[in-house]
Amino acid sequence: MLNKISQFIQCYFDTKDFIPLHEPNFSSTESQMLMDCLDSTYVSTVGANVTQFENEICTFTQSNYAVTTNSGTSALHIALLVAGVEQDQFVITQSLTFVATCNAISYIGAAPIFVDVSLQSLGMCPASLENFLLENAFISEDGACIHKKTKKKISAVVPMHTFGHPSDMNGIQHVCKKWNLAIVEDAAEGLGSQYHGQALGTFGKASALSFNGNKVITTGGGGALLTQDIQIADKSRHLMSTAKVKHEREFIHDQIGFNYRMPNINASLGRGQLSRLEGFLIEKRLLADEYRSLFLQSHYCFVDEPPGCRSNFWLNAVICEGKLHRDSLLDSLEKDNIMGRPVWRPMHLLDMYADAPNLALKNTEYLAERIVNLPSSVKKKR
Incomplete structure (x- = not known):
């Protein structure tokens, strides 16, 4: 089976040279967008591409507002702040995630609480979330969710959509509503995925997308905060722009802010990529179909989209029988000049x-x- 996996991958990508895990795909569309941006000389944080890219993200995701950032981590950091997370509070998230999820929590001076994930979605398990709260939290007289042992406030829940597969948002929303907890989605991997017809990143009070070089579309480095609330959008934009107050002449800042804005040149690349996203998603689903068939009657379990969901299949994955089985697959791929990666x-x-x-x-x-x-x-294209 190991040889069969390598042969399939080499045949699909039509090469025996090194095959990376996920590389960006560019065309003349992006080249022209970048050249137009260079010709305009507006390559930093001022320029029309930023606003246009934000509007196009809103159209694609059906979000009311998008605020672009210089990274997905920046977007998540601000999303947590505008959702009300403060120093010395707790935020519930999953342990099976990329470290940026927890780092963004830590930047505020808050701390993570970890609950388990679902074997089906690989995302936060609503039952584990509720069980933790029932055992370890209570609602105070003023409606706050309080951690019993430390008496600290639990202010938010951050589900992360692993590999672009949607978490059980109905279940998570149900629990959070009962416990008065804000939802902040880490949708860094989820652009193009849908949960029961609704785009990931549009369920929380605020959410974060990533356009890193290895994501479904890329701006080189970058991200975006999505929200349905104009006040949250305005506050986010203000914080990301060093909290600078508009003035005809002077530099006035009304609080500690962050230099998290996306440069215009990155947004120009993002616009070109976003115009091709539907085609990317079609091809990625075709590859997922091929992988699904390859592993159908094997000892590997292909990670598929949850029922009622449409995944972007950002990173295809299999679940092996055990750690030794996993390492054998990784060793075999490496021997054949193919990149594989453990979670x-x-x-x-x-x-x-x-x-x-x-x-x-x-x-x-x-x-x-x-x-x-x-x-x-x-x-x-060859």
Whole structure:
């Protein structure tokens, strides 16, 4: 089976040269957009492409507002701030995530709490979320969700849509409504995915997208905050622009702000990429179909989109029988000049987050020893 996997990947991408996990795909569309931006001389944080890119993101996701940023982590940091997260509070998230999810929480001086993920979606499990709250939290007289042991406020929940597969947002929303918790979506991997017909990134009070070089579309480096609330959008834009107050002459800042704006040249690349996104999604679904068929009667379990959802299949993945089985697959791919990748080490196993409160993380630890990501790029035209 190992040889069969490598042969399929080499045949699909039509090469025996090194095959990366996910590389960007560019065309003359992006080249022209970039040249037009250079010709305009507006390459920094002032320029028409930023506003146009934000409007186009809104059209694609059906979000009311988008505020572009210099990274997905920046977008998540601001999303947490405008959702009301403050220093010395808790934010509930999943341990099976990229470290940026927890880092953004830590930038505020808040701390993560970890709950388990679902084996089906690889995203936050609503039952684990509710079980943690029932065992470890209470609602105060003023309606705040309070952690019993520390008496600290739990202010938000951050589900992360793993590999672009939608988390169970209905279940998560139901629990958060009962416990008065704001939802901030980490949709860094989720552009183009839908949960029951609704775009990821549009369920929370605010959410974050990423346009890093390895994402479905890229701006080189960049991200965006999505929200349905104009006040949140305005506040986010203000904080990302060093909290500068408009003045005809002087530099006045009314609070500590951040230099998180997306440059115009990055937005020009993003506009070209976004215009091709539908085509990317079609091709990525075709590749997912091929992988699904390849692993149909094997010892590997292909990670598929949850029922009622439409995934972007950012990174295709399989679940192996165990850690040794996983490592054998990774070794075989490496031998054949193909990049494979295990999932991130769970956050509760990293030194800086080892003391974070958590519920039993059985599924997280099971998956961490078994997941392998496989090459998932959109093929280059030859």
